[in-house]
Amino acid sequence: MAEVEDTLKRIQGYNGVIGSIVVNAEGIPIRTTLDNSTTVQYVGLLHQLTMKARSTIRDIDPQNDLTFLRIRSKKHEIMVAPDKEFLMIVIQSPTE
Amino acid sequence: MAERSDLKAELERKKQRLAQIREEKKRKEEERKKKESEMLQRTENVSEDSDLDRKRRETEALLQSIGISPEPPLVPTPMSPSSQSVSPASETGSQESIDGGTVGRTLQWDTDPLALQLLADSVHGCKMQRLGASKIVQIDFIPKELVSYSKETQTPVASDQPEEEEDEELSVPKSEPVPQQLEEEKLQEDEEVHPRELTNEEKEQIVHSEDFLFFFDRSIRVVERVLAEETDIFFDYSGRDMEDKEGDMQAGSNLSFNRHFYDEHWSKHRVVTSLDWSPQYPELLVASYNTNEDAPHEPDGVVLVWNMKFKKMTPEYIFHCQSSVMSVGFAQFHPNLVIGGTYSGQIALWDNRSHRRTPVQRTPLSATAHTHPVYCVNVVGTQNANNLITVSTDGKMCSWSLDMLSQPQESMELIYNKSKPVAVTCMAFPASDVNNYVVGSEEGTVYTASRHGSKAGIGEMFDGHQGPVTGISCHNAVGPVDFSHLFTTSSFDWTVKLWSTKHNKPLYSFEDNADYVYDVMWSPVHPALFATVDGNGRLDLWNLNNYTEVPSASVTVEGGCALNRVRWATGGREVAVGDSEGRVWIYDVGEQLAMSHTDDWSKFARTLMEIRANRGDEEEEGALELPA
Numbered sequence: 001m002a003e004v005e006d007t008l009k010r011i012q013g014y015n016g017v018i019g020s021i022v023v024n025a026e027g028i029p030i031r032t033t034l035d036n037s038t039t040v041q042y043v044g045l046l047h048q049l050t051m052k053a054r055s056t057i058r059d060i061d062p063q064n065d066l067t068f069l070r071i072r073s074k075k076h077e078i079m080v081a082p083d084k085e086f087l088m089i090v091i092q093s094p095t096e
Numbered sequence: 097m098a099e100r101s102d103l104k105a106e107l108e109r110k111k112q113r114l115a116q117i118r119e120e121k122k123r124k125e126e127e128r129k130k131k132e133s134e135m136l137q138r139t140e141n142v143s144e145d146s147d148l149d150r151k152r153r154e155t156e157a158l159l160q161s162i163g164i165s166p167e168p169p170l171v172p173t174p175m176s177p178s179s180q181s182v183s184p185a186s187e188t189g190s191q192e193s194i195d196g197g198t199v200g201r202t203l204q205w206d207t208d209p210l211a212l213q214l215l216a217d218s219v220h221g222c223k224m225q226r227l228g229a230s231k232i233v234q235i236d237f238i239p240k241e242l243v244s245y246s247k248e249t250q251t252p253v254a255s256d257q258p259e260e261e262e263d264e265e266l267s268v269p270k271s272e273p274v275p276q277q278l279e280e281e282k283l284q285e286d287e288e289v290h291p292r293e294l295t296n297e298e299k300e301q302i303v304h305s306e307d308f309l310f311f312f313d314r315s316i317r318v319v320e321r322v323l324a325e326e327t328d329i330f331f332d333y334s335g336r337d338m339e340d341k342e343g344d345m346q347a348g349s350n351l352s353f354n355r356h357f358y359d360e361h362w363s364k365h366r367v368v369t370s371l372d373w374s375p376q377y378p379e380l381l382v383a384s385y386n387t388n389e390d391a392p393h394e395p396d397g398v399v400l401v402w403n404m405k406f407k408k409m410t411p412e413y414i415f416h417c418q419s420s421v422m423s424v425g426f427a428q429f430h431p432n433l434v435i436g437g438t439y440s441g442q443i444a445l446w447d448n449r450s451h452r453r454t455p456v457q458r459t460p461l462s463a464t465a466h467t468h469p470v471y472c473v474n475v476v477g478t479q480n481a482n483n484l485i486t487v488s489t490d491g492k493m494c495s496w497s498l499d500m501l502s503q504p505q506e507s508m509e510l511i512y513n514k515s516k517p518v519a520v521t522c523m524a525f526p527a528s529d530v531n532n533y534v535v536g537s538e539e540g541t542v543y544t545a546s547r548h549g550s551k552a553g554i555g556e557m558f559d560g561h562q563g564p565v566t567g568i569s570c571h572n573a574v575g576p577v578d579f580s581h582l583f584t585t586s587s588f589d590w591t592v593k594l595w596s597t598k599h600n601k602p603l604y605s606f607e608d609n610a611d612y613v614y615d616v617m618w619s620p621v622h623p624a625l626f627a628t629v630d631g632n633g634r635l636d637l638w639n640l641n642n643y644t645e646v647p648s649a650s651v652t653v654e655g656g657c658a659l660n661r662v663r664w665a666t667g668g669r670e671v672a673v674g675d676s677e678g679r680v681w682i683y684d685v686g687e688q689l690a691m692s693h694t695d696d697w698s699k700f701a702r703t704l705m706e707i708r709a710n711r712g713d714e715e716e717e718g719a720l721e722l723p724a
Contacts, residue, residue, distance in 0.1 A: 004303055007316055010410070014323045022312070030299050030308075068318065072329075079322055081315040085307055088315040092323060 008033065016093045018076065023047065023087040030086075046089055050082050122162050124225070126155050132230065313451055317412065324408035350649040350686040351637060354670065357383070357402045357680040359411055365390045366398065368674025371663040372425040378666050379404040380412065382434055383680050384424035397421035399436055399446065402680065404670075415446040416453045427498060428475040429482050435498075437470030437486055445501060459501045466492055472523035476530045485525075485547075487535065491517025495547065510535065510545055512554045518543060526570040526580045534597070536565025536585055544597060558595055560602040563588030567615035573623045575697040579704075584626055586613035592628050592638075594707070604707050606638065608646055615661050621668035622692040624700040629659035635673055635681075637689060641699045644707065649689055653681055 011020050012033050019034035027047040032039040054066040069080040072094075081088040133151050302308055357363075366385035374380035385398040397417030419440035427433035427445075434446040436455075442465070444455035459465045466488040474485045475498075483505065484496040491511065494504035510518045519538040526532065532546045532555075540561035543554045564587060571582040581597045590609050593602035611631035619625035624640040628647075633656050636647035653659060653675060661674040669690050673681045 004309075004312060007312070011316070011319065011323065014320075015326075017323065024302060030302055068322075070322070079319060081318055083311045083315065086311045086315075088312075088319060090319050090323065094328070 004031070011090065014092070018091040018093060020091070021089040023089065025085045042089060042091070046078065046080055047087065050080055050087060054082065119162060122158055125158065128225070129155055310451060320408040320410055321403075321406040324406055326407065350689045351635070351651045351671075352684050352686070353651070354682040354684045355404075355407075356682065357381075357400075357409070357411070358678060359400060359409075362398050362400060362411070362414060363678030363680075364388065366678040367676045368660050368678060368680060369421060370423045370425075371661045371672050371674050371680065373663060373665050373672070374426045374431075375428050375666060376426075376431040380426075381663075381665075381672055381680070381682075382424050382426060383672075383674055384421035384436055385678060386420035386422070386439070397436065397438055397444075399424055399434060401434070401448070404682065413446075413448050414453055415455070417444050417455060422469050422471050423473045425473050425475065427484075429477075429479050430498060433498065435473050435475070435484060437466075437473045437488075439469045441466035441468055441470060441488055443470060443473065443484070443486055443496065443501060445498070457501045459496070460503070462503075464503055464507065465494060466490070468492070471521055472535075474523065474525060476525055483530075485523075485533075487520045487523050489519045489521065489538070491520060493520075493545070493547075506547075508547070508553060510543070510554050512543060512557060518554060521565055522568045524568045524570045524583060526583070527572050527574060529580070534568055534570065534583055536561075536568040536587075538564045540564060540587060540589070542568065542585055542595065556597075556600055558600050558602075560593055560595075560605075561585065561587040561589055561591070563612075566613065567617070569617045569626065571623070572618045572620045573692065575623055575692070576694075577623070577697040577701050579623060579700065582704075584616045584618065586616040586628055588612045590630075592616055601711075603704070603711060604644060606644070608636065609634070611658075614659060617662050617664055619664050619668050619690065620666060622690060623697050624703065625668075625689070625692075627662045627664065627671055629662040629673055631658040633657055633659055633675070635659060635662065635671065635683065637671075637685065639689065640703050641696060644703070649685075651683065655679070 008020055008022075008031060011017060019032070019038070021029050021034065021039055021042060022031040023029050023043050027043055029039050029043050034042070049071075050066070050069060053069055057064050057066045066082055069082065071078040071080075075093060077092050077094055079090045079092065081090075129151055133148050363383075363385060365388045368383050369386050370384045372382050374382070381402045381404060383400050383402065385400070387396040388394055388398075395416035395418060397420045399415040399417070399421055400411035401413040401415075403412045413434075415434065415436075417436060417438055419438040419442060421436040421438050421444070423437040425435050427435055432447050432449050434448070436444045436446070438444060440461060442461055443459040445457040447456045450456055461467070466486065468488040468490040470486050470488045472485075472487045475482055476485055477483050482498070484498055485493065486496065487493045487510070491509055492507060493510055494507040496504050510520065512518055518535065518541075520535045521538055522536045524534050526534075531548055532544060534542060534544050536542050540559075540563050542558040542561070542565060544556050544558075545554050546552055565585050566588060567586040569584050571579040573579070582594065582603075583597070584592060584594050586592045590607065590611065590613060592606040592609070592613055594604040594606070595602050606628075609628070609630045609632075611634075613628055613630045616626060616628045619627070622639075625648075626638055628636045628638065630636075633653045635651050635653060637649040638644075639648040642648045653673060655675070655677060657675040657677045657679075659673050659675050661672075663672045664670070665672065669685055669687075671683045671685060673683065675681065
C-alpha cells in the first residue's frame with residue numbers, strides 16, 4: 001500500500017531522523033531508507049541485540065516480553081519496536 | 097693379404113671387445129635390477145613376491161639372450177617362506193635370501209649392497225649408469241598417539257558436578273568457536289544470499305499482508321510518539337539555568353496557547369464540524385471534518401482522533417465516511433466506539449479496535465431513520481441502559497441502541513404546536529437528565545422537549561434570538577447549588593443569551609461579539625464560567641462572577657479563521673477550538689480562572705439574583721413565569 005511508503009516518508013521527515021528500517025523475522029530488511037551496506041549492518045547487529053534483549057526479559061520473568069528497545073548513544077538514539085514477526089528500527093539524532 | 101688378415105684379426109678383436117662390453121652391460125643391468133628388487137623388498141610388503149619373480153624371469157631372459165644358461169627354478173619356493181620372514185627394518189635378511197637363490201649363477205654377487213655397488217663401479221669404471229624411473233611407493237604411518245591425562249584433585253560429590261559442567265563447558269567452547277565461526281560465515285552468507293532471494297515482488301507481498309499492516313500500524317503509532325518527544329533527559333540545570341524558567345511565566349496568564357492539531361492530508365481545506373473529548377482517556381480528542389472541495393476523490397467525511405499526551409503531530413486514528421460528518425462523539429459507555437452523524441442522515445459507528453478506517457456499522461438510509469443532516473448526537477443513560485439520541489434538521493429525533501443500528505428503537509417528530517416540525521441545529525441534555533432536553537432551531541427559537549412521558553415531544557418555546565441558534569449548552573458543573581435549569585445559547589445574531597428553563601425570556605444577553613457566534617459551552621467544573629467562539633477567530637471566556645458585560649479572558653486565534661466549535665476538556669483546564677481551516681487549537685486555561693472555589697456557587701446564585709433583578713427592572717412587562 002502506498003500508505004506504508006507515505007508513512008515511512010513522514011517518519012523520515014521528523015526532526016533529526018536519520019533512517020528507518022523495517023525487518024522481518026529472519027533478519028531480512030523489507031523497507032529501508034538507508035543505503036544497503038548500512039542497512040545490512042544495522043539489521044544484523046540490532047536483530048541479534050533484540051533477540052538477546054528479549055531473551056533477557058524472558059529469562060527474568062517468563063510472563064514478560066520485550067515491547068520497545070531504545071539505545072541512547074552520544075551521537076544517536078536507536079529505537080527498535082519489536083513484534084512477533086517484524087522489527088521496526090528508527091535512528092534519530094537527538095535535537096540539541 | 098696380410099692387411100686383410102690383419103683387418104680380420106682386428107675385426108675379431110673388436111667383436112670380442114663388443115661382446116665383452118655387451119656382457120658387462122648386461123651384468124650392470126642385472127645388478128641394477130637386483131638392487132631394485134632388493135629396494136622393493138625392503139620397502140614393500142611380502143606380497144610383492146610376484147614382482148620379484150617377474151624380474152628374475154626378465155633377467156634370466158636377458159642372460160639367455162647373451163648365452164648364459166638359466167638356473168633351474170629352485171628360487172621361488174624357498175624364497176617365499178624366507179621372504180615372508182622379512183621385516184621392514186631388516187635389509188640383510190633379504191639380501192641373504194636373494195643371494196641364496198642366486199648362488200647357482202655364474203655371476204656372483206657380494207652380499208653387501210654397498211659392495212655390489214663398489215664392484216659395479218670398480219668393474220665398469222666411471223661409465224655412466226643408465227638411469228630409469230623407479231617406482232616410488234609412499235607409505236604413511238599413523239603418528240603415534242600421545243595420550244595425555246589431566247588429573248584434578250578428587251573432591252566430594254557435590255562439587256563433582258560443577259567440575260563435570262566445567263569440563264563440558266571447556267570442551268563445548270572449544271567446539272563452539274569453530275561451529276560458531278562456521279555459523280557466522282553461514283549467516284553472513286545467508287544474509288548476503290537472502291537479499292538477493294527476496295525480490296521486490298516478495299517484499300511487496302509481505303508489505304501487503306495483513307500481519308505486516310497490523311504490526312506497522314501499531315509500531316508507527318508508538319514510534320511517532322517517541323520521535324516527537326523533545327525532552328532532553330540529560331539536561332543539566334547547573335549549566336543553562338535562566339533560559340528555561342521563562343516558560344513558567346505563562347502559568348499566570350489566564351488563557352494560553354498550548355498546541356494545535358492539523359494534518360496536512362486529512363484536515364486541509366476542511367471545516368471542523370464537531371469536537372468531543374473522551375470520557376475514559378482525558379487526553380483523547382475526536383474531531384470531525386466536512387468535505388474537502390479541493391479533493392473530490394478523498395472521502396467526504398473524516399474523523400480524526402488526536403492525542404494530547406504526546407507531542408506527535410499525527411492523529412491516533414483516522415476514520416472515513418462517504419458523507420460529511422456533521423457531529424461526532426465518543427460513545428460514553430463504550431470506550432472503543434466513535435459515533436458520527438452525517439450530512440446524509442446516516443449515523444456511522446467506528447471502532448478503534450478494528451483496523452479499518454470505514455465505519456463498522458451504519459444506519460440505513462431509510463424513512464424510519466434520518467433523511468436530513470444530523471447535527472446532534474448524544475449518548476445518554478447509564479452503563480446498562482443507554483441510548484444514542486440523534487436529531488436531524490427535519491425535526492426527527494431517533495433513539496438508538498448501539499448494538500443494533502439497523503433501525504431506531506424509537507423515533508419522534510419534534511413538532512411545535514402541531515404545525516410544523518422544528519429544524520433542530522443543536523441539542524443539549526441537562527446534567528443527569530435523560531428525559532428532558534433543550535434544542536435550538538434554525539428560526540432562532542429554543543424549545544424544551546422530552547423523550548417520554550405525557551408531554552413527549554416539544555414542550556415550551558423560548559423566543560429571543562433573531563437568528564439561527566448555533567450552539568446550546570446546559571449548565572454542567574455539579575456543586576452545592578443546583579443550576580441545572582440554566583442554559584446558554586449562541587446565535588447568528590451576534591449574541592449569547594443566558595436562559596433558565598423556568599422563564600421563556602432570556603435572563604441575560606451577552607453582546608460583546610462582532611460576528612456570528614458559533615458555539616458556546618459551560619465549564620464542567622466552574623459554575624460561572626463558559627466559553628464562546630465567533631466568526632472573527634475570537635475565543636472568549638466569560639466568568640459571570642467577575643463581569644457580565646465583558647469576557648474575563650479573550651484571545652484571537654492565529655490565522656484569522658472563523659472558529660466553529662468549542663469544547664471544554666473534562667477536567668475544565670483545557671479548551672479545544674475547531675476552526676474553518678481544519679485546525680484544532682488547544683488552549684490552557686489558567687488556574688485562577690478555571691478552578692472553582694467553594695464560594696463560587698453562592699456567588700453565582702447572587703449573581704443570578706442580580707441579573708434577574710436587573711432584568712426585572714428593565715422589562716416592566718414581566719416575563720412569563722413558567723410552571724416548573
